[in-house]
Amino acid sequence: MHFMRSSANLPLKWLIIIFFSNTLIPAFSDPRIEEAGLFCGTSKPPPNTTIVPTFVEEMEKISQLVSTNKWGLNIINHSAIPLFCLAQCFNDLSRTDCLSCYAASRTRLPRCLPALSGRLYLDGCFLRYDTYDFFDESVDPGHDRVNCSGGLRVEEGFKESVEVLIDKVSRLAILKGGFGVMEVEGVFGLAQCWRSLSKESCVECLEKAAKEVRGCLPSRQGRGLMAGCYFRYSDHKFYNQEGDAHRFTASGTSIGATAGIALSAAAFILLSVVAAYLIYLRLSRLKEDKNMGQSLNWEQRGYMAPEYLIRGQLTEKADVYSFGVLVLEIVCGRKNITFTEDSGSLLQTIWRLYKNHKLIEVVDPRLQYDFPTKEVTNVVQIGLLCTQASAVLRPSMNKVVWMLNNQDCEVPMPKQPPFLSSKMEGSASSGQSTSLGSLISSALTKIDVSYTSTDSSCTRSSQR
Known part of the structure; x- marks a missing residue:
């Protein structure tokens, strides 16, 4: 990763935004991402089959069409299970708002997986997939x-x-x-x-x-x-x-919220869905072989939340974990799967510096300390909140976006270190693979994995 030199007046959140896209401009009014309805089918794929890779491919193709035309449809029929997909922004949305609405829909519709069908109505756009040609379907008595x-x-x-x-x-x-x-x-x-x-x-x-x-x-x-x-x-x-x-607006908060939605979508699609498919294949093989000692590649775990690694449980808070890792990587200019002999993984390095009140040292050295200190501290602390070992302690994605954009917010202190233990770091840094059995045994004794979706609190500073 590479950071361009920034001025002291440039908020760190914009560095994160620029990292993903330099096309976000302040030309929008409201992407209307409120959820009006999410409806998932009840049919599942046959045994030993999955639609996840086809779904990911569909989303990528639809993304290109939406970016150009504000709507699109696509058919993939080269797999065992054909997939039809339709996405459309409502005509009154600007292109920027359309992309923001579609990004939000991409983070939510995968909640239907592994169901063979799903449709999502946001107040500004629509996204649907199914296994048959529904493109001219006007009404559906069973689902309207x-x-x-x-x-x-x-x-x-x-x-x-x-x-x-x-x-x-x-x-x-x-x-x-x-x-x-x-x-x-x-x-x-x-x-x-x-x-x-x-x-x-x-x-x-x-x-x-x-x-x-x-x-x-x-x-x-x-x-x-x-x-x-x-x-x-x-x-x-x-x-x-x-x-x-x-209309053009000078409201930095609204622009940041739009960018935050796009970031969460990028984090989910690039990390959660694709990685989920990779881990799904791995865990499927392990289950079939009934051999929990089979090795699990360390690099595949870099963005995976502990509850997913341990039990294959893909929750909303797993997406938050992946997002937190990605944010920390951007700030530090270093990948989480890169280990050093003296400090271990990226998450462990950041946690150690946080406990020693030296968070500034984690920032990419190529910035040469030319950045706003408070912005850096807040963003890194938010990243640590997102990567806490227990899912119940992580904030929701909405809360994360709010904290990134609210300068008056006192970011809560993380209560729990990241998932990786020092013992596991040592084996990884020495080039050894860790068995899934030892991973589970170690993890279950060190963390209390919870799937309850509650938010971290965030209070406003008394200083204005």
């Missing part, structure tokens, strides 16, 4: 849903305004090729068909969505989540009109 939220609004005139809005925005979307936004007496609506639908299928989908979303009244918000379209009304404006999608 309505999401009502926001509490009740019973004042006179609200219901009538929603009824008028639903009719008008549906007709507008049909006239405009599958998309429309509109306001009626303080009520806002959006209708979006997937671009893979024919006009007839779009009409059928919007008609069903409009009919069913009326059932949300008198709720303040209603969403129709159909196979071929998305429909929403609300008593507050949530969409971007044409001019809004290209």
Whole structure:
């Protein structure tokens, strides 16, 4: 890894952002990544088969299409199980917001794996995979849903305004090729068909969505989540009109949040999904052989959370662990799987310096100490929080993004060192492989692995 020389005025979080992409620009309004619905199929692959590598390949191909066109579909049928995939951003999103929304969807849809199908509705984009051609599927009685939220609004005139809005925005979307936004007496609506639908299928989908979303009244918000379209009304404006999608803003916090989402997506896809597949194959072979002493390559464990290594349990907090390792690697300019005779692994080195109050020494020496000290300390400390041995102690990804972007946040102290023990470091640094059996035995006696999803606390500083 290589750092360019930075000025003292450049926050360290931007170094991390630049590391991933130099194309993030402050031209967006709201990527609308709130989750409206996630629906996973119940069918699983046959024994001794998996769709994970095909899923990863699909996501990569779809990413290219979304980056260029803000939507895309792809078919992979060269594997034992064919996979069809569709992704689309809603028409009012800017390109930057679209990429942020799609990045968020890529981190969430894999929760459906290893199921053979899954569909995710965010308020700004849609992502689905399945084993059959669903591209012109307008409605699906077994899976179409309505999401009502926001509490009740019973004042006179609200219901009538929603009824008028639903009719008008549906007709507008049909006239405009599958998309429309509109306001009626303080009520806002959006209708979006997937671009893979024919006009007839779009009409059928919007008609069903409009009919069913009326059932949300008198709720303040209603969403129709159909196979071929998305429909929403609300008593507050949530969409971007044409001019809004290209506004420039000086809000560093919002830009950072967008970048944080992209970072979490990169960390998940590059580390969790691919690595999960590699470890899945390894653990499958071990289980088949019933030989827990078979060696497990050390380098494969660099980004893997302990609960995954020990029990194959892939949780949201495993993604946080991978992200934390990646952040620490970027700050230090050194890979976690690289060992030195005098200090061991990267995580152990950082933990030792942290305990000795010498965190500044972990920063990539090529920066020549030209960086803001508080930014460095906060980012490294966040990385240590993410890589704590027990999953229950790690913060959520939302909390991590918030801490990276909130200068008034007092980052909590990590309570537990990283997973690797000094004994295991020694064997790795000497070039020896560690058996899975000894890895499990050592780990289970040193850490309390928990899969409970709770967040670390974060308090605001009293100094402003």
